[in-house]
Amino acid sequence: MSVVRDHAEPLAIVFEDDGLVPNNILPFLVYQGAVKLDPKQPEETVESLFEENGWSGTWRNGVFDYLHYHATVHEVLGVARGSARVRFGGDHGRELEIKAGDVAILPAGTGHQCIKASSDFCVIGAYPPGSKMEITRATPENHAKALKTIPKVALPPADPVTGKDGALMRLWRS
Incomplete structure (x- = not known):
């Protein structure tokens, strides 16, 4: 039985480079209410979904309270508990x-x-295979380096929510 709600479709937003944060020409995607969480094991529900779709290196935590980005890797964040x-x-x-x-x-x-964030906020993060995650702060020096690195980041083999036929595949490859 799938843990993904039928007809899950993400909101897609393209953020502009602001001179400090490079962002990407690929759209940021957010699936709202897409995952049917097991109330007894919500973290495991999200971790299993990502792993089934080939995303790995899962971790559990929150989102840092300082502005940062990852120039070497795409990232997925699945909310298991709470809100932020x-x-x-x-x-x-x-x-x-x-x-x-x-x-x-x-x-x-x-x-x-x-x-x-709510006191119970828990997010599961993961990355496409073969990725090396680095945390980058928004500075002019880091921005210049990131502009060279980001275009070299490989596209993932599957959408972490809906798999090989998912929206990411359609929106990031068109």
């Missing part, structure tokens, strides 16, 4: 409320920062 207000795309990006069952997919270079 997260700014995606840098200081000129967009604040979104993410809650249990939501999944955000961040193309390499997408700025993100937790603004406020």
Whole structure:
């Protein structure tokens, strides 16, 4: 039985490079309420979904409260518990409320920062195979390096939520 709600389709947003946060020409994706969580094991539900779709290196935590991005890797964040207000795309990006069952997919270079979170907020993060995650702060020096690194990041083999036929495959390869 699938843990993904029928007809799950993400919101897609392209964030502009603001001179400090490079973002990406690929759209940031957020599936709202896409995952049917097991109330007894919500973290395991999200971890299993990502792993079934070839995303690995899973971890459990929150989202850092400082602006950062990953220039070397795409990242998926699945909310297992609670909720948070997260700014995606840098200081000129967009604040979104993410809650249990939501999944955000961040193309390499997408700025993100937790603004406020519930006390029970737990997010599961994961990465496409063969990726090396590095945390990058928004500085002019890091921005210049990231502009060279981001185009070299390989596209993932599958959408972490809906697999090889998922929206990521359609939206990131078109």
